[in-house]
Amino acid sequence: MVSFTVTILGSSSALPTLNRFPTSQVVCLNAKLFLIDCGEGTQIQLRKFGLKVGKINHIFISHLHGDHIFGLPGLISTMALGGKKGVLHIYSHSELKAMMDPLLKFMNEMEDFKVVYHPLNFRSSAVIYEDATLQVESFPVKHRIPCCGFVFREKQHQLHLRGAQVEFLKIPVRDRVAIKNGSDYYRPDGTKVLNSELTLPPDPIRAYAFCTDTVQRKQIIPVIRDVDLLYHEATFGEDLKDLALKTYHTTAKQAAEIAVQSGAKKLIIGHFSSRYKHERLLIEEARSVFPNTFAANDGERFEL
Amino acid sequence: MVSFTVTILGSSSALPTLNRFPTSQVVCLNAKLFLIDCGEGTQIQLRKFGLKVGKINHIFISHLHGDHIFGLPGLISTMALGGKKGVLHIYSHSELKAMMDPLLKFMNEMEDFKVVYHPLNFRSSAVIYEDATLQVESFPVKHRIPCCGFVFREKQHQLHLRGAQVEFLKIPVRDRVAIKNGSDYYRPDGTKVLNSELTLPPDPIRAYAFCTDTVQRKQIIPVIRDVDLLYHEATFGEDLKDLALKTYHTTAKQAAEIAVQSGAKKLIIGHFSSRYKHERLLIEEARSVFPNTFAANDGERFEL
Numbered sequence: 001m002v003s004f005t006v007t008i009l010g011s012s013s014a015l016p017t018l019n020r021f022p023t024s025q026v027v028c029l030n031a032k033l034f035l036i037d038c039g040e041g042t043q044i045q046l047r048k049f050g051l052k053v054g055k056i057n058h059i060f061i062s063h064l065h066g067d068h069i070f071g072l073p074g075l076i077s078t079m080a081l082g083g084k085k086g087v088l089h090i091y092s093h094s095e096l097k098a099m100m101d102p103l104l105k106f107m108n109e110m111e112d113f114k115v116v117y118h119p120l121n122f123r124s125s126a127v128i129y130e131d132a133t134l135q136v137e138s139f140p141v142k143h144r145i146p147c148c149g150f151v152f153r154e155k156q157h158q159l160h161l162r163g164a165q166v167e168f169l170k171i172p173v174r175d176r177v178a179i180k181n182g183s184d185y186y187r188p189d190g191t192k193v194l195n196s197e198l199t200l201p202p203d204p205i206r207a208y209a210f211c212t213d214t215v216q217r218k219q220i221i222p223v224i225r226d227v228d229l230l231y232h233e234a235t236f237g238e239d240l241k242d243l244a245l246k247t248y249h250t251t252a253k254q255a256a257e258i259a260v261q262s263g264a265k266k267l268i269i270g271h272f273s274s275r276y277k278h279e280r281l282l283i284e285e286a287r288s289v290f291p292n293t294f295a296a297n298d299g300e301r302f303e304l
Numbered sequence: 305m306v307s308f309t310v311t312i313l314g315s316s317s318a319l320p321t322l323n324r325f326p327t328s329q330v331v332c333l334n335a336k337l338f339l340i341d342c343g344e345g346t347q348i349q350l351r352k353f354g355l356k357v358g359k360i361n362h363i364f365i366s367h368l369h370g371d372h373i374f375g376l377p378g379l380i381s382t383m384a385l386g387g388k389k390g391v392l393h394i395y396s397h398s399e400l401k402a403m404m405d406p407l408l409k410f411m412n413e414m415e416d417f418k419v420v421y422h423p424l425n426f427r428s429s430a431v432i433y434e435d436a437t438l439q440v441e442s443f444p445v446k447h448r449i450p451c452c453g454f455v456f457r458e459k460q461h462q463l464h465l466r467g468a469q470v471e472f473l474k475i476p477v478r479d480r481v482a483i484k485n486g487s488d489y490y491r492p493d494g495t496k497v498l499n500s501e502l503t504l505p506p507d508p509i510r511a512y513a514f515c516t517d518t519v520q521r522k523q524i525i526p527v528i529r530d531v532d533l534l535y536h537e538a539t540f541g542e543d544l545k546d547l548a549l550k551t552y553h554t555t556a557k558q559a560a561e562i563a564v565q566s567g568a569k570k571l572i573i574g575h576f577s578s579r580y581k582h583e584r585l586l587i588e589e590a591r592s593v594f595p596n597t598f599a600a601n602d603g604e605r606f607e608l
Contacts, residue, residue, distance in 0.1 A: 014385055016348055022378075040378040041345045044320055064410055066381045070374075074326075074344040077370045081318055099406040106368055106449060145410060 001203050002030040002133075004154070004304040006229060009045035011270040011296035013235050013249075014067045016040070021298055022067035023271060025231070026051055027152050027208060029134050035059040036150060036210050042071035043078050049299050054084050058129060060136065061092035061120075062212060063147035069096065073103040076115060085112045091128050091138070093146055094119040122146040125223050139223040141214030143248045149211040151224055157202035165198050206304040209264070212271050215245060216254035218261065226263045228304045231296065234269035237276070237285050252282040256289035270296030305507050306334040306437075308458070308608040310533060313349035315574040315600040317539050317553075318371045320344070325602055326371035327575060329535070330355055331456050331512060333438055339363040340454060340514050346375030347382050353603050358388050362433060364440065365396035366516060367451035373400065377407040380419060389416045395432050395442070397450055398423035426450040429527050443527040445518030447552045453515040455528055461506035469502050510608040513568070516575050519549060520558035522565065530567045532608045535600065538573035541580070541589050556586040560593035574600030 005028045010021030022039025026046070033055045035042070046053050053075065062068055072090075079088065090096065097117045104115075118128065125139035133155055138148040158180040166176065171185060179185055185193045209224040212233035224230060235249035244251050250258075252269055259267040267290050272279055279295040286293040294302075309332045314325030326343025330350070337359045339346070350357050357379065366372055376394075383392065394400065401421045408419075422432065429443035437459055442452040462484035470480065475489060483489055489497045513528040516537035528534060539553035548555050554562075556573055563571040571594050576583055583599040590597040598606075 015382055016351070016378075018351060021348070040375065041348055044325070044345055047320070047322060066377055066407065066410070070378045070381075070407070071344065073370055074320075074374045077374075078319055102403045102406060103370065103374070106370070 001206075004029045004206050004208070005301050006208055006231070006268075006304070007049060007051065007301045008268075008270065008296045008298055009042055009049065010037075010039045011272065011298055012039075012067070013233075013271045013273050014065070015274040016067075017274050019298065020272070020274075021045055022070070023062075023212060024071060025210065026056075029152070029154070032131075032134075033057075034136070034152070037062055037068040037212075038071040038075055039067045040070040040074075043075045045298065046075075053078055054082050057086070057088060059088065059090045059092075060128075060138075060150050060210075061090060061096060062141075062149065062210070063143055063145055064093050064096060064099070065145065065213070068213075069099070072096075072100060076100070076104060080113050086114070088113070088115045089118060089129075090115060091118045091120055091136075093122075120146075120148050122148060137223065139220055141211055141220060142217050143213045143215070147213055149209060149214070149220060149224070151207055151209045151227065153207040153227075154205045156205060159195070159199035159202050162198055162200060169193065169198075171198075208304060209262075211258070213249060215248050216250050216258060218258075221258070221262045224258075224262050224264070226265075228265045229268065229302055230259050230262065230264035230266070231268045231270065232258055233271035234282050234286060235271050235273050237282055240273075252285040253289055256286040256293060259286075259290040259293070264290075265292065266302075267293040268296050268302060269293060305510075308333045308510050308512070309605050310512055310535070310572075310608070311353060311355065311605045312572075312574065312600045312602055313346055313353065314341075314343045315576065315602055316343075316371070317537075317575045317577050318369070319578040320371075321578050323602065324576070324578075325349055326374070327366075327516060328375060329514065330360075333456070333458070336435075336438075337361075338440070338456070341366055341372040341516075342375040342379055343371045344374040344378075347379045349602065350379075357382055358386050361390070361392060363392065363394045363396075364432075364442075364454050364514075365394060365400060366445075366453065366514070367447055367449055368397050368399060368403070369447075369449065369517070372517075373403070376400075376404060380404070380408060381411060384411055384417050390418070392417070392419045393422060393433075394419060395422045395424055395440075397426075424450075424452050426452060441527065443524055445515055445524060446521050447517045447519070451517055453513060453518070453524060453528070455511055455513045455531065457511040457531075458509045460509060463499070463503035463506050466502055466504060473497065473502075475502075512608060513566075515562070517553060519552050520554050520562060522562070525562070525566045528562075528566050528568070530569075532569045533572065533606055534563050534566065534568035534570070535572045535574065536562055537575035538586050538590060539575050539577050541586055544577075556589040557593055560590040560597060563590075563594040563597070568594075569596065570606075571597040572600050572606060573597060 009024035012020035129136035232255035313328035316324035433440035536559035538556040
């Protein structure tokens with residue numbers, strides 16, 4: 001299977017701490033990099049964790065609060081100074097362009113490099129990106145301002161050929177793609193060989209869901225069902241459940257409930273309030289509901 | 305003497321490196337903090353180096369290139385979230401407000417906290433800030449866009465009283481302030497005592513000058529004359545003298561020439577191009593002209 005990873009660049013909530021930068025993550029599938037959110041210092045974290053700024057062509061922005069976007073001007077400037085060509089696609093609330101344009105007006109280096117903004121849909125889920133191997137779907141969550149989560153889902157893989165059978169029947173290379181896509185095979189004498197005799201099941205489809213910032217929102221469950229890895233914010237513990245509700249955030253226990261109910265295989269929690277000196281309590285709270293829970297820590301890489 | 309220090313928060317040029325954040329410095333005089341420039345990550349550096357974000361009330365911005373301002377939105381947000389009250393004064397090109405306002409529109413926390421922008425004069429030097437102990441003067445330098453340097457100069461200190469004389473003559477406390485400000489003293493019998501018999505010279509006046517980004521510009525010499533500490537950009541070495549000129553930057557040797565000609569006591573160079581893996585060559589180049597040269601390194605504190 002090709003590599004499918006999520007690297008945490010920042011895991012704080014609004015106030016960064018000595019160990020946590022504001023929210024940002026890199027999804028890497030098959031050596032393609034996708035950035036989710038871009039808090040202040042994202043370009044510094046990318047460099048620190050050995051990820052090439054210039055390889056990012058798609059950025060997904062959940063919402064327009066500063067701790068999710070204030071790294072964008074610096075990142076875009078650095079891309080331009082580094083000689084990046086072509087188009088950088090940013091999927092976000094439509095107002096982002098008006099926020100960024102005044103900051104980038106002094107950049108002379110952007111002649112062959114363009115930023116294209118794609119507005120998100122905050123009413124219903126929508127496929128916003130697709131390539132040969134991946135589909136990204138946005139879905140509304142509920143925060144103080146319009147906010148979306150994202151699911152990164154692999155597309156259906158091809159079937160695996162049974163090598164020995166293919167060799168024995170001397171199936172020409174030109175016919176193999178059709179078989180990998182499910183066709184039966186007809187031998188030169190017209191005999192039909194069933195696809196099931198020639199193939200093994202494809203690799204499983206892997207999926208990653210990212211949900212922040214939001215109150216606990218059960219409506220997202222159908223969209224994120226059965227993901228291999230779920231990142232869900234857990235700004236507070238249950239001790240501050242009322243504050244979580246008031247500020248449109250989630251507690252660690254509530255995040256774990258979403259993981260249970262959506263059938264996630266593994267949960268990462270993050271976006272911790274700076275009042276928690278250590279994430280241990282939040283992790284314990286989540287694990288009491290969903291044992292396979294881990295804390296997002298800057299620099300950590302999760303493999304799907 | 306009260307403490308007068310400069311702490312380097314960032315020392316890179318446009319591209320940050322693993323060791324250097326973009327330009328930002330804190331001048332601290334008598335426990336008051338003044339920020340100069342605010343590259344991305346400034347709030348993170350302040351925290352790292354133990355300087356309180358909330359204590360900054362004045363920010364001086366040399367020019368509007370991203371590596372000098374992209375830390376402002378995050379810093380201002382963090383101040384507001386931290387409950388800062390009153391006014392934050394920012395001295396900059398008048399366009400800064402239009403760049404920042406769209407980014408801060410989603411902040412609800414700014415009810416008792418206000419940012420006031422003060423436009424700089426890019427034609428001639430001007431006193432832009434004054435309090436009981438300090439005066440800050442801006443002066444134009446020459447970059448691709450309008451840019452100012454800043455001189456932080458202590459005000460004239462009071463004379464020191466000769467304690468033994470004051471005691472011997474039983475000078476009342478209420479008369480001592482006038483003597484410290486230079487007055488003679490009249491004894492109850494009308495005899496005049498010359499001020500020079502009652503006082504010792506005041507502490508010397510200390511000054512710090514900050515010059516970046518700019519070509520070598522000899523017109524600044526009268527404004528920065530005889531400072532105790534001069535920070536001057538040295539983006540390139542003499543090997544890239546032509547590139548320095550073309551991009552409106554200074555070489556290490558040129559920075560040292562300014563230090564010699566202005567009578568500076570000590571020189572810090574910084575804003576190093578990321579192409580220099582180590583600053584050693586730039587330091588050696590500057591020291592060949594002005595031996596008392598040091599490199600700006602993030603976290604370093606210079607005492608005047």
